[in-house]
Amino acid sequence: MEQSQFQSQDQEKKRRRVLSKPLRLRCSVKNYNWGNLGSKSHVARLFSRNSGSHIDPDESYAELWIGTHGSGPSFVDDPFGGLSSLKEWISKNPDVLGDQVLKKWGADLPFLFKVLSIKKALSIQAHPDKELARALHKSQPSLYKDDNHKPELALALTEFEALCGFISLKDLRTVLCTVPEIIELIGGADAEQWLPANEMDRNNELEAVLESIFSQILLSSKDRISQILSKLKWRLNLEKKKRELTDKEKLVLRLESQYPADAGVMAALFLNYVKLNRGEALCIGANEPHAYIYGECIECMATSDNVVRAGLTSKQRDIQTLLSMLKRRKGFPEILKGLSLNQYTTRYLPPFEEFEVDRCILPDAASVVFPSVPGPSLLLFISGNGTIGATLSEEHMVEEGDVLFMPAYVEFTITSESKELHLYRAGINSKFFQA
Ligand SMILES: [Zn+2]
Numbered sequence: 001m002e003q004s005q006f007q008s009q010d011q012e013k014k015r016r017r018v019l020s021k022p023l024r025l026r027c028s029v030k031n032y033n034w035g036n037l038g039s040k041s042h043v044a045r046l047f048s049r050n051s052g053s054h055i056d057p058d059e060s061y062a063e064l065w066i067g068t069h070g071s072g073p074s075f076v077d078d079p080f081g082g083l084s085s086l087k088e089w090i091s092k093n094p095d096v097l098g099d100q101v102l103k104k105w106g107a108d109l110p111f112l113f114k115v116l117s118i119k120k121a122l123s124i125q126a127h128p129d130k131e132l133a134r135a136l137h138k139s140q141p142s143l144y145k146d147d148n149h150k151p152e153l154a155l156a157l158t159e160f161e162a163l164c165g166f167i168s169l170k171d172l173r174t175v176l177c178t179v180p181e182i183i184e185l186i187g188g189a190d191a192e193q194w195l196p197a198n199e200m201d202r203n204n205e206l207e208a209v210l211e212s213i214f215s216q217i218l219l220s221s222k223d224r225i226s227q228i229l230s231k232l233k234w235r236l237n238l239e240k241k242k243r244e245l246t247d248k249e250k251l252v253l254r255l256e257s258q259y260p261a262d263a264g265v266m267a268a269l270f271l272n273y274v275k276l277n278r279g280e281a282l283c284i285g286a287n288e289p290h291a292y293i294y295g296e297c298i299e300c301m302a303t304s305d306n307v308v309r310a311g312l313t314s315k316q317r318d319i320q321t322l323l324s325m326l327k328r329r330k331g332f333p334e335i336l337k338g339l340s341l342n343q344y345t346t347r348y349l350p351p352f353e354e355f356e357v358d359r360c361i362l363p364d365a366a367s368v369v370f371p372s373v374p375g376p377s378l379l380l381f382i383s384g385n386g387t388i389g390a391t392l393s394e395e396h397m398v399e400e401g402d403v404l405f406m407p408a409y410v411e412f413t414i415t416s417e418s419k420e421l422h423l424y425r426a427g428i429n430s431k432f433f434q435a
Contacts, residue, residue, distance in 0.1 A: 035062025049401025098408030123313030160295035264311020375428035
């Protein structure tokens, strides 16, 4: 055998060894104004440890992005030369994705992983399905940068509040009968005029009513909304002295203080108000109206940043598109509590093939094995410290703020060396490989 062949075999062995090791990532941060300030933000603490940068106490730290999206790329210290983006590195080493993922989604990560730290409500929004995403990207590429859909999953790290999906028809009746300012805004003598006489067979009609009211609110002038909101505020402040306000009424006052004269405050009355406990999750499918309101969460989604906004925002709104895409499902959304994989790990499986999320909390000295899977994983360490060991690789220390990329087909073991090692894994939905 020739000398050069030996060399290239050695190179290939080295390459294979490197490609079966955990790879450390440096992640991007987003300072949107709704984020928690300075070190109050978990995102700030994670980002500071991940990047070695200092936390600015006056800066909002809203989102930590882990993945390959161009608006917030993660970087790797490439063992074969210099710092490169995770996207470039994957495109040079596509084997790390596994052949099934490569065949289905090409040489890129199909999911994006985030941490959110929310002080003030995010906009009321919905994400287009694949077909609409392609059309919007084609017609308005500067506003809709991706041609992909963006189903998402929010998993609470703290108590977490959100608005999600239209309320049920029963709740619609309650809102119309108890919030006279709505009738004043949309016109008509009373709530009854808006509601069909016989509720039993009138679901379709009520649905049309809900959508018509929602669109009237979002399309009202700012002056008109401001006028109606001050009446609503005045009435609620008066009633507050006589009775305990409902959760929804308290929310309306809070949203109004964050977004004065914003139609989204009225629109919030027609969406379900969801409160998650730590460890509970919410899935948001295509075309479903939603807004995150408060708290910290892990978020996973298909790689895309397409958002159609309609209220509670100073960013560009696209109300017509939002109204045209709203899904018809009504009623309270399902809250996912996850499936127990072992004593320490819970899996959250959304009905989308791009991703799943595992939550793992390890007490001191406990170990857990993550078996080899046919797709890539991202690991995020939220608190505590410990070690990670993988096949063909020595053990590495891990701690809060560390983010690792794990190639496909690598089994790894994580051991806690602190009171509580708390981590998340995002990977391709295991149902995709079973199909
Ligand atoms: Zn969203």
